[in-house]
Amino acid sequence: MSDHYYSQKPAAKHDLHTVEEVLRGNKLSFETDAGVFSKKGVDFGSRLLIDTMEIARNAAVLDVGCGYGPIGLSAALLAAGGSVTMVDINERAVELSRRNAARNRIANVKIVQSDLLAEVKEMAFDVVLTNPPIRAGKETVHRIFEQAYDVLKPGGALWVVIQKKQGAPSAFAKLETIYGQTIEVTKDKGYRILKAIK
Numbered sequence: 640m641s642d643h644y645y646s647q648k649p650a651a652k653h654d655l656h657t658v659e660e661v662l663r664g665n666k667l668s669f670e671t672d673a674g675v676f677s678k679k680g681v682d683f684g685s686r687l688l689i690d691t692m693e694i695a696r697n698a699a700v701l702d703v704g705c706g707y708g709p710i711g712l713s714a715a716l717l718a719a720g721g722s723v724t725m726v727d728i729n730e731r732a733v734e735l736s737r738r739n740a741a742r743n744r745i746a747n748v749k750i751v752q753s754d755l756l757a758e759v760k761e762m763a764f765d766v767v768l769t770n771p772p773i774r775a776g777k778e779t780v781h782r783i784f785e786q787a788y789d790v791l792k793p794g795g796a797l798w799v800v801i802q803k804k805q806g807a808p809s810a811f812a813k814l815e816t817i818y819g820q821t822i823e824v825t826k827d828k829g830y831r832i833l834k835a836i837k
């Protein structure tokens with residue numbers, strides 16, 4: 640099996656590190672490892688999504704492709720009276736997210752190993768967040784958009800960060816075919832934040 644950051648079972652030799660980040664005013668500490676996305680620190684696009692996302696205090700939130708947890712754990716602090724479900728196909732990412740939730744004393748999260756949204760399809764969410772796995776291919780990214788629609792409550796929103804050069808225009812077009820309304824909320828250094836409302 641090839642060893643991408645989106646492997647189910649990364650083969651890379653462990654290389655544990657701790658990174659400290661201030662995300663949306665909250666100081667968080669993350670354990671990262673080889674075989675997970677952006678292990679040296681929070682990705683620019685993920686940070687832009689964290690800075691931009693709108694999360695109500697009581698929201699039910701889903702983070703698709705949570706990696707070691709920066710987006711979902713930041714969302715959990717905003718949804719202090721709600722809950723955040725975080726999914727990833729990569730068992731190492733799931734384990735790190737669990738440890739990082741405990742490390743930062745964040746309890747309103749549920750972290751599940753799942754291929755796309757398979758393990759959460761009976762649930763319903765106000766907000767779905769994703770920094771999608773571009774390298775897994777456009778089809779995977781589009782399936783996330785479709786499956787997110789199915790688990791969103793009416794009026795709920797999918798928030799996506801994507802670079803222009805990695806296909807933001809085609810992602811926007813795909814979202815427009817599925818959702819009632821799609822908007823580009825902000826952009827910075829070639830990254831776009833797209834919000835699609837059911």
Ligand SMILES: C[S@@+](CC[C@H](N)C(=O)[O-])C[C@H]1O[C@@H](n2cnc3c(N)ncnc32)[C@H](O)[C@@H]1O
Pocket residue numbers: 644645646676677681682685703704705706707708709710726727728729732753754755756770771772773775779
């Ligand atoms: C661009 S990374 C974002 C990681 C994390 N949210 C962050 O901001 O650092 C995309 C994530 O999607 C996960 N992923 C890839 N294919 C997946 C699939 N089929 N189902 C669920 N997650 C997947 C990868 O393992 C990776 O952690």
